[in-house]
Amino acid sequence: MQRKGAVAAHERNMSAIIQWSDKLSLGIPEIDGQHKGLIDVINELWHAIVSRKDANYLLGILNKLEQYTFAHFTAEEAVMRVENYPRLRDHYDEHQKFIGHLKGTRAKIENGEEIALELLHFLTDWLVKHIQVSDKDYSNFIAERQRPKSIFARFFGSLRPQGARS
Ligand SMILES: [Fe+2]
Ligand SMILES: [Fe+2]
Numbered sequence: 537m538q539r540k541g542a543v544a545a546h547e548r549n550m551s552a553i554i555q556w557s558d559k560l561s562l563g564i565p566e567i568d569g570q571h572k573g574l575i576d577v578i579n580e581l582w583h584a585i586v587s588r589k590d591a592n593y594l595l596g597i598l599n600k601l602e603q604y605t606f607a608h609f610t611a612e613e614a615v616m617r618v619e620n621y622p623r624l625r626d627h628y629d630e631h632q633k634f635i636g637h638l639k640g641t642r643a644k645i646e647n648g649e650e651i652a653l654e655l656l657h658f659l660t661d662w663l664v665k666h667i668q669v670s671d672k673d674y675s676n677f678i679a680e681r682q683r684p685k686s687i688f689a690r691f692f693g694s695l696r697p698q699g700a701r702s
Contacts, residue, residue, distance in 0.1 A: 574663060591645050591646070594651070595645055598642055602638050619678050
């Protein structure tokens with residue numbers, strides 16, 4: 537099945553489970569940059585799983601993914617709060633659901649269980665849908681209020697995952 541907004545790994549590039557495409561762009565470089573960062577770390581985790589790296593190695597990448605996700609979600613929730621975005625509560629709940637799945641993944645690795653690739657597909661599908669629907673909604677809401685472009689730089693800065701190429 538073709539996944540919306542992203543190209544399945546086997547069709548394009550075996551080193552990635554999810555590829556950035558223009559369909560994922562919100563047109564705001566600071567937010568796009570962080571979404572690319574999330575995709576980079578998910579790909580790193582996928583690559584480690586298919587290369588059968590050990591649990592410690594996987595946990596190191598998962599730590600990075602958790603930290604980066606937390607920083608990104610916190611920035612989004614802060615800008616939505618400041619801008620009085622009316623659907624903040626639902627958006628927050630979606631973020632919590634993703635965090636819950638990352639915690640579940642951590643528990644599995646710590647218990648010595650295999651991480652099924654379906655889980656990685658779930659994370660990538662969640663991310664694609666979340667960006668295209670929910671993140672697009674709040675960024676459009678802010679853009680429609682004609683806020684200065686600097687507002688996004690103020691909240692999103694240029695945070696990159698630890699060890700990522702710029
Ligand atoms: Fe979000
Ligand atoms: Fe986001």
